[in-house]
Structures are given as structure tokens and as C-alpha cells.
Amino acid sequence: MKQENLEKITNLRHELHAHPELSMEEEWTRSHLMNFLRENTSRLEVADCGRWFYAVYRAESPRGTIGFRADFDALPIEECRPDLPYASAVPGVSHKCGHDGHAASLAGLALEVDQNGADKNVVFLFQHAEETGQGAQETVDTLSRLGIDEFYAYHNHTGPQPKHSIIVRNGIAQCASVGMTIAMTGAVAHASMPENGISPAIPLAQLACELPRLSAPEQYNGLVLCTIVQINVGQKAFGVAPAYGELSFTVRAEYEEEMNRLIRNITALAEDLSEEKGLRLEITYADPFPETRNADRCVEKVRAAARSLGLTLCSLEEPRRGSEDFGHISRAIPGCIFRIGDGPECPPTHTYPYDFPDEILETAVDMFQTILSLP
Numbered sequence: 001m002k003q004e005n006l007e008k009i010t011n012l013r014h015e016l017h018a019h020p021e022l023s024m025e026e027e028w029t030r031s032h033l034m035n036f037l038r039e040n041t042s043r044l045e046v047a048d049c050g051r052w053f054y055a056v057y058r059a060e061s062p063r064g065t066i067g068f069r070a071d072f073d074a075l076p077i078e079e080c081r082p083d084l085p086y087a088s089a090v091p092g093v094s095h096k097c098g099h100d101g102h103a104a105s106l107a108g109l110a111l112e113v114d115q116n117g118a119d120k121n122v123v124f125l126f127q128h129a130e131e132t133g134q135g136a137q138e139t140v141d142t143l144s145r146l147g148i149d150e151f152y153a154y155h156n157h158t159g160p161q162p163k164h165s166i167i168v169r170n171g172i173a174q175c176a177s178v179g180m181t182i183a184m185t186g187a188v189a190h191a192s193m194p195e196n197g198i199s200p201a202i203p204l205a206q207l208a209c210e211l212p213r214l215s216a217p218e219q220y221n222g223l224v225l226c227t228i229v230q231i232n233v234g235q236k237a238f239g240v241a242p243a244y245g246e247l248s249f250t251v252r253a254e255y256e257e258e259m260n261r262l263i264r265n266i267t268a269l270a271e272d273l274s275e276e277k278g279l280r281l282e283i284t285y286a287d288p289f290p291e292t293r294n295a296d297r298c299v300e301k302v303r304a305a306a307r308s309l310g311l312t313l314c315s316l317e318e319p320r321r322g323s324e325d326f327g328h329i330s331r332a333i334p335g336c337i338f339r340i341g342d343g344p345e346c347p348p349t350h351t352y353p354y355d356f357p358d359e360i361l362e363t364a365v366d367m368f369q370t371i372l373s374l375p
Contacts, residue, residue, distance in 0.1 A: 001365045005111045009365075010358050012036055013104035014086035017355075020074030020093045020100070023129035024051065029072045029103075033126050036107055041114035044124070051129070052139055056146070057113050057122040063375075065121040067143065067151040067333065068368055069326065070106035071099045071130035080352040097349045098156040098342075099130065101356035105154075105364035112369055120372065123148055129325075133289040136325040140332045150298055151335035152371055153326050154364055156342050156349070156356060163343030164363045165312035168302050169319065173294045173337055175223065176259045177252035177323040179286035182207065182270050184279040188243040200245035201233045203273040207266075208247055214265050215251075222254030223318065224262060254319050256291040289323030290331060298336035305370035311363070312341075340364055 021029050030053060034046055037055055044055040077096045079088040088094040095101075103126060110124050123146055129135030143151075157167050184204060189197025208228060215226040228249045234242025251266070253259035267283060274281035306313045316339075326337045340360050347353040 001108060001112055001362055001369070002115070005108055006362055008040065008111065009104040009108040009361055012107055013100050013356065013358065013361065016072065016100035016103055017084075017095050018086045018089050020088050020090055020095050022076060022093055023073040023132040023134060026051070026073055026128045030126070030128065033072065033103055033107065037110055040111055043114050044110060049139070049142060052125070052127050052135065054126065054142075055110060055124040057110075057118060059117070059119055059121055061119070062121045063119050064149045065123065065147050066372060067123040067125060067146075067148040068106055068109060069125040069127055069151065069153040069329065070102040071127045071135065072103040073099055073129050073131050073135070075131060075350065077350065078352065081355060084355060095356065096351065096354045097131065098356040101156060101361060101364075102154070105361050105368070108361060108365040109368045112365060113372070118372055122372065133287045133323065133325045136328040140328055143329065144332055148333050150295075151329050151333045152298065152302070152368065153335070153337045154367065155324070155337060155339050156360065157339035158342045158346050158348045158354075160344050161314050161341040162312050163341050163346075163357065164360060165314050165341035166302065166306035166367065167314045167316060167339040167341065168294070168299055168336065169316035170294060170296055170299050172254055172291050172319045173316070174292040174320040174322060174324040174327065175252045175254055176256040176289055176291040176327070177250055178259070178263070178288040179229075179248065179250050180263065180266070181246055181248040181284045181286070183244070183246045183282040183284070184274050185282070186243050186277065186279045189241040191239050191241050194241040197241045197243060198278050199241050199243070200277075200279050201242060203277050203279060204231065204233060204245045204247045207270055207273055210269060211249065211266070214269070215262055220253070220258045222258060223321070224253045224258055225321065226251050226262065252321060252323065254291070289325055290327035292324045292327035292337060293330055294336040295330065295334035298334055301371050301374050302336050302338045302367070304374060305367050308370050309366055338367075340367070
């Protein structure tokens with residue numbers, strides 16, 4: 001890509017990094033990115049969709065329409081990097097997953113397409129709220145009306161693979177997941193007379209102990225996990241037998257159908273335990289993500305682009321356990337999400353020391369441009 005454009009998007013990433021915003025709160029980020037495109041391009045149409053936006057380049061005689069996505073939300077993690085001149089100015093919030101880099105990369109592709117043209121219509125999707133699984137789902141109806149033939153996205157990747165390497169997988173690339181909270185309510189009693197109350201403590205403990213059995217791998221064709229994240233029953237008041245408790249856990253699976261089967265089994269057990277003890281049961285869900293499935297033809301274009309650029313090409317033997325809401329888009333439009341290596345020396349994402357490597361911005365733009373040029 002052009003050096004001038006690379007310098008612009010590197011500065012843009014640093015600006016985004018310094019002003020992170022959590023999912024569903026990305027007002028400054030969205031506005032800043034839209035202003036960047038309006039100030040630095042002349043042939044793009046920018047459409048503001050409220051919490052997110054997209055831009056369109058229209059070719060004179062288009063050979064179809066292709067879409068590219070970037071997310072731009074941050075995480076509730078303290079920066080803890082005083083050495084960064086562009087460190088987060090927002091206490092308790094930082095870009096520790098690399099979405100500042102994703103957004104800057106897509107802006108770089110927009111600059112290149114605006115200046116060089118393309119033989120396809122190009123949709124540039126700048127998406128909110130990926131971390132909570134809310135963002136992509138809100139974009140699908142609009143995207144489906146734009147006649148997009150294929151959709152692509154990337155994520156930075158921390159692991160043993162070399163920096164700039166391209167990591168991709170056919171079929172399911174990332175697991176489905178959802179957070180569940182099972183709440184049980186009974187009746188309070190003096191701790192010396194627990195028989196006068198109805199405590200949820202034992203039923204919730206029984207349910208927690210049954211989760212490994214319900215998620216045992218021999219019952220499933222793909223990876224299935226059930227991870228307890230919080231148990232909260234009563235309070236530290238030694239004279240009180242509790243009336244209320246919660247068990248929260250994350251269910252994830254390679255195959256969405258198997259995740260849903262596990263959820264049904266957990267729900268049935270919770271209903272039996274609560275009914276047996278006379279407890280009121282409430283089940284709530286949070287952060288739902290679909291399975292993310294890559295289309296074979298799109299994977300092959302990613303591989304062809306990597307080979308054309310002389311980049312190291314790696315395959316994932318198993319789906320990534322972490323979820324990705326790009327699955328909502330690839331369910332509606334054939335697509336592929338691939339990964340670009342941060343390098344083995346880079347700290348893992350979602351940790352205090354992580355910072356998106358500026359060096360892979362150009363790699364991302366080059367990959368997108370090469371995919372765009374393929375028939």
C-alpha cells in the first residue's frame with residue numbers, strides 16, 4: 001500500500017487506541033471513523049446506521065459486490081501501559097483485543113480503493129459491539145439488501161505462528177457460545193432453623209457438580225465446554241440461611257446444535273431440582289454468539305491471496321474456542337474470517353500488556369486488496 005496511506009492509518013489506530021469505548025457505547029469511535037473517511041476519500045458513500053456505519057465504493061461496470069468488515073469496540077480492561085504515547089485516556093477501558101487495528105486496516109483499504117479504483121462494488125462495514133455478540137446481528141438485515149456476494153474479515157492472532165502469517169480454517173472457524181445464569185429463589189430462615197426456610201444452596205451446588213457430566217465429550221461430535229464463571233448464594237451472615245442464589249456459566253460448542261442440546265439438558269435438570277425443593281427458577285442468557293462457519297470458496301481466496309503475497313500460510317486444526325459474531329454475517333452471506341499472526345513474542349490478547357502490532361496493518365490491507373482483485 002502507499003506509504004502515505006500507511007502513515008495515516010497508523011496515526012488513526014493510535015487515536016482510536018487512546019479513546020476506547022465499550023460495546024454499545026462507541027459514539028466517539030464511530031464519528032471519528034466516519035469523519036476520517038469523509039475527509040480522506042472522494043468516491044465513497046458513507047451511510048450512518050446509528051450505532052454502526054458502512055461505506056460503499058461503486059465501480060463503473062462492477063463484476064459483483066464484495067464486503068469487508070472491521071469491529072471497533074474495546075474491553076473493560078485497564079491500560080497498564082504507561083510506556084505507550086497513545087495509551088488509553090479512559091480509565092478501565094482499553095483496546096486489548098486489537099479492534100483499533102481492525103478498524104484502521106479497513107480504513108486503509110478504503111483509502112486504497114478510493115484512490116486506485118476497483119472492478120467490483122465494495123462495502124466497508126465498520127461494526128460495533130463485537131465483544132458482546134450484539135453488533136453483527138444488528139447489521140445483517142441492511143447488509144442483505146446490498147447484494148453482497150462475499151464477505152471477509154480478519155482478526156489478529158497471538159500464538160506460535162510467525163508475524164504476518166495467515167491462519168485460516170475451512171468450515172467452522174470459531175465456536176458458538178452463550179452465557180447462562182440460573183437463579184433460584186426460596187425463603188429465608190434463621191441459620192439455626194434452616195427447616196423453616198427454603199435454601200437454593202444445595203440445589204445450585206448439585207447443578208454445578210452435574211455440569212461436567214452433562215458436557216462430557218463422549219456425548220458430542222465436536223468440542224463442548226461448560227465453564228462456571230460465578231457462584232453467588234446468600235451472604236456472609238452466619239445467622240441467616242439464604243433464600244436466593246445464582247450460578248453463572250458459559251456454554252460453548254463447535255456445533256451450535258450441540259450447544260443448544262446441552263442447554264436443554266441443563267435447563268431440564270435445573271427445573272427438576274428447583275421443583276423438588278419448591279424453589280422459583282429463573283434462567284437468563286447473555287452474550288450469545290453463533291458458530292462462525294467459513295465458506296470453502298472464500299477460504300480458497302484467502303489462501304490464494306496469502307500465496308500471492310508470499311506470506312506464510314497456516315491452517316487451524318480445530319476451531320478457535322473463543323467466539324466471533326462474524327458468524328451472523330457468514331450465515332447470511334458466504335464469507336471467511338481469517339487471522340493474521342501478531343508474532344510469538346507478542347503478549348496474548350485480552351491481557352494488560354497487549355497492543356496491536358502496527359506492522360501488520362499493511363499486511364491486512366494487502367490481504368484485503370488481493371482478495372478484492374481475485375475473480
